[in-house]
Amino acid sequence: MSGRPDLGRADLVSMLAELTAKPVDQVPHRVGSMELAWLVHLVEQRYDRRMDLTDDQLAGIRTVDDALAVFRTSLTSPADG
Amino acid sequence: MDRPTENLTAQDPAWVDDVLLAGPATDICLRLPEAVDRGTLRQLVGDAQTRLAAAGLRPGGAAALRLPPSLAYVVNLLATWRSGAQAILLDHRLTDHEVDRALQRLTPQVVVAPVRTGGGALRIFVDVTEGVTAHSAQPAVSGHAVIQLSSGSTGPSKVIGRTAADLVAEVHRYTRIDGVALPGERIILLPSMVHVLGLVGGLLYGLHANVELVPPERLGGDAILAAIRAQDTPATVLGVPFHIGLLASTRADGPLPQLKRMTTGGELVPAATAQAFADRFGVPLGNMYGMTEVGVIGTDLYGRHRPSIMPAPGIEVREVGGELRVSCPASPYVGLSDPSRWADGWLHTRDAGTVDPATGLVTVKGRLDSQVSVGGLKVDLTEVEATLTGLPGVAAAVVVYDDGITAYVQPDGPLSEEVLEKLLAERLAGYKRPRTLHLVDQLPRTTTGKLVRAVPVLRAAAP
Secondary structure, three states, rough: OOOOOOHHHHHHHHHHHHHHOOHHHHHEEEOHHHHHHHHHHHHHHOOOOOOOOOHHHHHHOOOHHHHHHHHHHHHHOOOOO | OOOOOOOOOOOOOOOHHHOOOOOOOOEEEEEEOOOEEEEHHHHHHHHHHHHHHHHOOOOEEEEEEEOOHHHHHHHHHHHHHHHEEEEEOOOOOOOHHHHHHHHHHHHHOOOEEEEEEEEEOOOOOOEEEEEEEEOOOOOOOOOOOOEEOOOOOOOOEEEEOOOOHHHHHHHHHHHHHOOOOOOOOOOEEEEOOOOHHHHHHHHHHHHHHEEEEEOOOOOOHHHHHHHOOOOOOOEEEEEOHHHHHHOOOOOOOOOOOEEEEEEEOOOOOOOHHHHHHHHHHOOOOEEEEEEEEEEEEEEEEEOOOOOEEEEEEOOOOOEEOOOOEHHHHHHHHOOOOOOOEEOOEEEEEEEEEOOOOOOOOOOEEEEHHHHEEOOOOEEEEHHHHHHHHHOOEEEEEEEEEEOOEEEEEEEEEEEEEHHHHHHOOOOHHHHHOOEEEEEEEOOOOOOOOOEEOOOHHHHHHHO
């Protein structure tokens, strides 16, 4: 992942905390469409690359853990693929 | 170039050409990002009229558009109106169940829906190939040009109709508001064109005033910046408060001389958010207040009166018993006669607020119906709800008055009623605490993600 530390669950939770203005231990585990757009935006910014996600991939994300799995898969695929 | 519009009906389609499609054929209307000029749009609308007619749409009938924001949506909407028919706008996120119920009530002659969509995730504008299917042979249920289903999170579901004359009047209202995008400029369009802000404030005003409409390639901060930078002309970003954060969280990587203003509707922007935006971009952050029933009611496009707004030209706002009422000549509700919502030319907004007699400035202070009386003491349910929502272990909560203060709580992990009550007791006075607590796996939400507050729906969610 471009030499940066692997994306972890705590990273996503702190990104959501920024959005919701809640302490990290109070961030909901369930994510909606706006939270997802926010996470994609910040993860792409952090890794300086675009995650080419499909509608189906996004539709399957219900929780922070789901998002983490999809993002990690996307980030470990070849950047030019 | 406009003809008198006060007597327009859906069956008189001339307003589409006069108000929306007039102008040089080479003017750019949309950038998707490929440019769609007025001549091309007129051609596409004409072709779509032929398809709609072939499927059974007649003047005085209705077409239901179940399309995501797309060129297909724009074209079929204009084609429906140009056919002298009514457009029923169905948010593409509605379930089949919700759509079926709407179609039973509204009897469209044809339904337009995607047969193929593409373009990837987080798209604001979608690539759609649409199909048109015959549905009924009945006329439209009303003479309105557009029908929208209430997306509100309060009260029963409503069917809201607006006449062609009313839509045209709102477009003209926009032209008289200082601070909207001007001819030759661009609107970076983020809200859905199925709902009133994106529909009239974006699409219809843009077509009328020769303002280019530019939906970013997808919903992300960098894509919004790229859309602003794509041309040299001034750009106004139209969105909701969430989009402010998205834009403000992008990396500062050079000047953005095209950005003229950002304007949001939907809800109030916290002062800190507004300040962060101003610090980063140095352009006005405007605010709008409107409703599906009447469109734009007031604006503060220079951010000078936050949180107040000035009524839009031609709109009267008055306060009666703490509630804001807005001038609205005819009831916008279809199949509903409820004097507590509309009476004698006034729409009852159910928003609490004040009107400053000296300046005319309107201040919206939240929903009126969130305040209840418990033993003579006023309790704002919003306060109870906010307290619950802020508790550890609570993902979301809705508090209603249902024979006493009743809370529906969606936990975010293991949570017992006992723990919840103990935590609440530490934060709220006894008279404010819910009399009934329901823990539910998932709170009901509208298709746009808002929490549903209708008591019957909540009761059903917690049997």
